Amino acid sequence: MAARFYIPPTNWLNDLLPEEEAKHALRVLRIKEGETIELFDGKGRVAEAVVKTCTNKSLQYVIIDEQSVAPITPSIHLYQSIPKGKNMDLIIQKAVELGVAEITPLITQNTVAVSGSPAKKVEKWQRVALEACKQCKQPWLPQVNLPASIDSVTADESDLKLVASLRPNAVRMRQVVSDHPEATSIALVVGPEGDFTSSEVDSAEASGFIPISLGELILRVETATLYGISALRYAY
Numbered sequence: 001m002a003a004r005f006y007i008p009p010t011n012w013l014n015d016l017l018p019e020e021e022a023k024h025a026l027r028v029l030r031i032k033e034g035e036t037i038e039l040f041d042g043k044g045r046v047a048e049a050v051v052k053t054c055t056n057k058s059l060q061y062v063i064i065d066e067q068s069v070a071p072i073t074p075s076i077h078l079y080q081s082i083p084k085g086k087n088m089d090l091i092i093q094k095a096v097e098l099g100v101a102e103i104t105p106l107i108t109q110n111t112v113a114v115s116g117s118p119a120k121k122v123e124k125w126q127r128v129a130l131e132a133c134k135q136c137k138q139p140w141l142p143q144v145n146l147p148a149s150i151d152s153v154t155a156d157e158s159d160l161k162l163v164a165s166l167r168p169n170a171v172r173m174r175q176v177v178s179d180h181p182e183a184t185s186i187a188l189v190v191g192p193e194g195d196f197t198s199s200e201v202d203s204a205e206a207s208g209f210i211p212i213s214l215g216e217l218i219l220r221v222e223t224a225t226l227y228g229i230s231a232l233r234y235a236y
Contacts, residue, residue: 042141075101081192096132110194154207165211
């Protein structure tokens with residue numbers, strides 16, 4: 001299987017791999033002249049290319065075949081409350097493998113304090129998303145947004161808006177999907193350890209989010225997220 005490399009859309013017309021990608025190709029993968037590689041721009045464009053020349057620091061290629069791949073539908077925007085430890089890395093990696101279109105980290109009342117610069121965190125999470133795209137051959141690179149409050153979900157305009165909930169009025173996922181068979185965009189909101197507060201869920205419901213049940217058992221944050229995305233992918 002050909003090695004896969006990311007070319008930003010603004011650099012697509014160049015014939016050189018970006019510096020970091022070239023370093024990985026030459027020093028780690030030991031790519032040689034004449035080998036076939038795969039390129040993608042994170043916007044659905046993919047190409048097969050042949051390595052033309054290699055130096056210690058650069059790799060030049062020639063594209064021999066190019067195509068555009070439509071995004072997966074329905075598109076899923078994951079609003080993820082930031083969990084403890086490194087679980088956010090795992091969630092982003094697996095969410096990308098399951099084809100989410102966008103990820104917005106949430107800071108909620110029950111979110112454990114997040115240390116470090118938010119911009120640095122997002123930069124790291126975007127790298128995790130990129131590596132996941134390379135691994136699973138996802139041609140669309142999801143955008144990881146800056147952390148936001150739960151109030152940010154009120155502006156979402158998806159066809160179907162869901163919030164994972166432990167409330168008695170939560171509707172089973174199967175029923176919600178059955179009631180919305182034509183949805184082309186979905187927002188999924190998942191809370192932190194300790195769940196959302198009542199006021200946070202009230203705010204989401206007031207803006208059109210449907211509280212959904214993920215079953216009888218209490219799931220860990222990462223399990224709830226991946227279960228929710230997988231169920232939606234299966235249903236649609």
